[in-house]
Amino acid sequence: MKIGIIGAGLGGLFSAAILSKKHDVTIYEKLPYIGGRFTNLDYKGYQLTTGALHMIPHGANGFFGQLVQESNCGAKIINSNPDGLFRINNTNYGFEELKKLVSFKDKLKALKMLADLKLGTVDKDISFGTFLEGISIAEKVGNSFSGWALSLSSYETPMDEVMAISKYYHKFGGPGIPLGGCKGIIDALEQVILQNGGIIHKNYIVDKVYIPENYQEKCTINDENEFDIIISNASPIITQKISNLNFINKNKMPIPSKGIKVSIGSRNKLITHNGVVFTTEAERLNGFNQPSNVDKSLAKEGHNLIMAHATQIKNNINDEIDLVLEDIDNLFSEEFTGHKKEDYKILAIQTYRDECPVNHASNGTDLKPVVNDKLYLVGDGVKGKGGIEVEGVSLSVIEVLNHINKL
Ligand SMILES: Cc1cc2nc3c(=O)[nH]c(=O)nc-3n(C[C@H](O)[C@H](O)[C@H](O)COP(=O)(O)OP(=O)(O)OC[C@H]3O[C@@H](n4cnc5c(N)ncnc54)[C@H](O)[C@@H]3O)c2cc1C
Structure with missing residues (x-):
């Protein structure tokens, strides 16, 4: 089959790397570089990113890891250990240790909550925030987790999604960091696509997509390129705008999630492990990691790269940034880290x-990846249920590949 792919983000590149084994694949990317929101930005010796925090939610073992294997791209993901620690009163606690901080009565309540979550016996229609109500530490921990992982407050996070996430966490485990950071993955996928004879056009904006009703007729991109099927890695809204089809129900529009990322360079290790520190008591910040603990090349020589993330809650972006910077000042103050402020720098x-x-669709507002037998969507506007960020992107690719394989 001749397959046209709009966009060279992760969704487009994973699809192309796997489909190019058997099919003729051509990718059209509007930017001068590939990788979308998942690649590195070289800045003063540091590998910052266009989006992601150099982290794969279920490490080498999740849906993303499965696609890395299936594409034979050879990229390597190092699983984090510990997965994450929770900062409470300036001390870091593992998940199990949090029990020490709650009263006997709350401990019983929390154990029941966890058991219900594992057994799936929770009201799926409530929010995560509502589920956590009544145990103050659980509320803070849950909010920092949903903020870090989904860029949503706990009250914006559907319980249905949390239950699916919990199932996948028990199945696959926690996060990991790819060698070379995000670009380590992108470079590896690009190499596979080119080796398989796939074509990647950069600086090519797709502004017209035609999907015929008649199966014999070809699909076209910008009136000049004919394909049997088209996969769009542009957001569902953009795809609908440039295509001749109307496939989004006006009452079920995807709702994007918003965030702020701060990259920090530091002479000192502000984190000693390769997992996440969830900042449960910060005003806005949800957590931070130090990916250079896995791959030193992500930071300037003799330095460390720290990435901090916050969900944008209110509309005034300048006020939101101020809150994040205040959080960073507090968390990294000399009093708590023993290091002077001059030793770290906001990059x-x-x-x-x-x-x-x-995310083009916050978890719970995603559309379905298969529009019809000729048009498919991949990416973070069509994540599968319980798919955290690039795991959700991977779920969309898996669904599309399964459908195409049956054609
Ligand atoms: C601050 C931040 C932190 C994050 N942290 C993490 C993390 O640590 N771990 C994680 O798993 N995820 C993380 N994410 C999410 C992750 O980066 C995204 O979910 C993922 O990169 C999205 O991939 P995608 O393929 O859906 O889309 P994109 O990366 O957006 O790719 C789509 C591509 O399509 C191209 N395109 C669009 N329209 C057209 C057109 N008309 N013609 C041609 N090309 C077009 C775009 O230029 C782009 O290259 C984070 C995101 C952000 C913003």
């Missing part, structure tokens, strides 16, 4: 909303 503050959000 970049990046905001993600509008055309470039954290």
